[in-house]
Amino acid sequence: MATSAGINLRDCKGLLCHGDWTIYWNYEKMYKKAALQRKTKICLFSTPHPSPVTFLLMGIPGLEHLHAWIGIPFCSMYMVALVGNVTILAVVKAERSLHQPMFLFLCMLSVTDLVLSTSTLPRMLCLFWLGVHDIAFDACLAQMFFIHSFTAMESGFFLAMAIDRYVAICDPLCHATILTHSCITIMGIIVVCCGVAFFSPHPILLKQLPYCRTRIIAHTYCEFMAVVKLVCMDIAATKSYSLSMASIIGSCDVILIAVSYAFILSSVFHLPSREASFKALGTCGSHVCVILVFYSTAGFSIFIHRFGKNVPAHVHIFVANMYLLIPPFLNPIVYGVRTKKIQEHVLKVLRVKAA
DSSP, X not given: OBOTTOOBHHHHHHHHHTTOHHHHHHHHHHHHHHHHHTTOOOOSSSOOBSOOSEEEEOOSTTOGGGHHHHHHHHHHHHHHHHHHHHHHHHHHHHOGGGOSHHHHHXXXXXXXXXXXXXXXXXXXXXXXXXXXXEEEHHHHHHHHHHHHHHHHHHHHHHHHHHHXXXXXXXXXXXXXXXXXXXXXXXXXXXXXHHHHHHHTHHHHHHHHSOBOSOOEESSSSOOHHHHHTTBSSOOHHHHHHHHHHHHHHHHHHHHHHHHHHHHHHHHHHTOSOHHHHHHHHHHHHHHHHHHHHHHHHHHHHHHHHHHOTTSOXXXXXXXXXXXXXXXXXXXXXXXXXXXXXXHHHHHHHHHHHHO
16 A cells, blocks of 8 residues: 555555664654645554554654663663652651651652652663563553653642742741641642643543554653554644643743742842851752753743644654653752751761661
8 A cells, every 4th residue: 555655554564563663754754744735534554443452662763773872871860860769758757857848848759750750761761772662552541641640740849849948938937837737738639639630631531532553652651742643533622732731730830939939039138147148049049950950841842742843853752751850860969968957867877887
């Protein structure tokens, strides 16, 4: 079978069997373009049918020959994220003096980072190092849910920590009475419920939709926008919902975080001691850097989905990996290693073990 663009689909499948993903991907793009020009509703390879049993993750298009090397820094960041976040959870649990709002929010952020990185990195490394491209349909939907929901939760916990810092610096006398344990619990529940509620429709909807016979996901993990492209029907409204939710949640959190840190900086500059001002600026500066990395990479990915159709696929996918990898890697370093109380407890435990 051939298209009007002169693409032989049997040859295309043969290329896939021999592992030539780049050529296959070019054929697939050409076929989509030809089908669009004819304004038909045909699917990529065949008629629509119910949910497939498995999908095939392609990885990073155009960089397949570098997958093994790309996996090395990715694995290193994952190990640092794993050890760092588990250490933070263990230290805060063991040390009762750390049962304060800042450290309780930090524990929530650590749990989010662990789920976010563990739901993507092990599967990604199997793809890079072992060439395991298959992922079960239900596993793909589960991964999609965890990625999008916990990304929203990460944003929510950044906002909660910014509010905590605002109250601690701008109104320190009322900090303990405002951010009680019950208040912290309620804030945590709200963040989790929002993340689950806004992104639960994604896997539920995709479970009901018909798919074309092609099962290739041009990504390193099951991102919603990558999977929904395989659907054999008009999904413009579905795409708009997903991008709108991500944009609204991200924009609201960014604005509130920016306002919080603006008030914090205003208070810091009015501190009587220059040493205290520099110390507070150093702490806030490192926090802001982590937040900027998270929102800039996530925002770039959303922007490309809306407007960046000419951006190379490997650039987009690489950036999409960064906002899942870098925050879980940096958060334990910035919020943990740079926190004196956590440093002291870890050093005390190491000294006891050494003795």
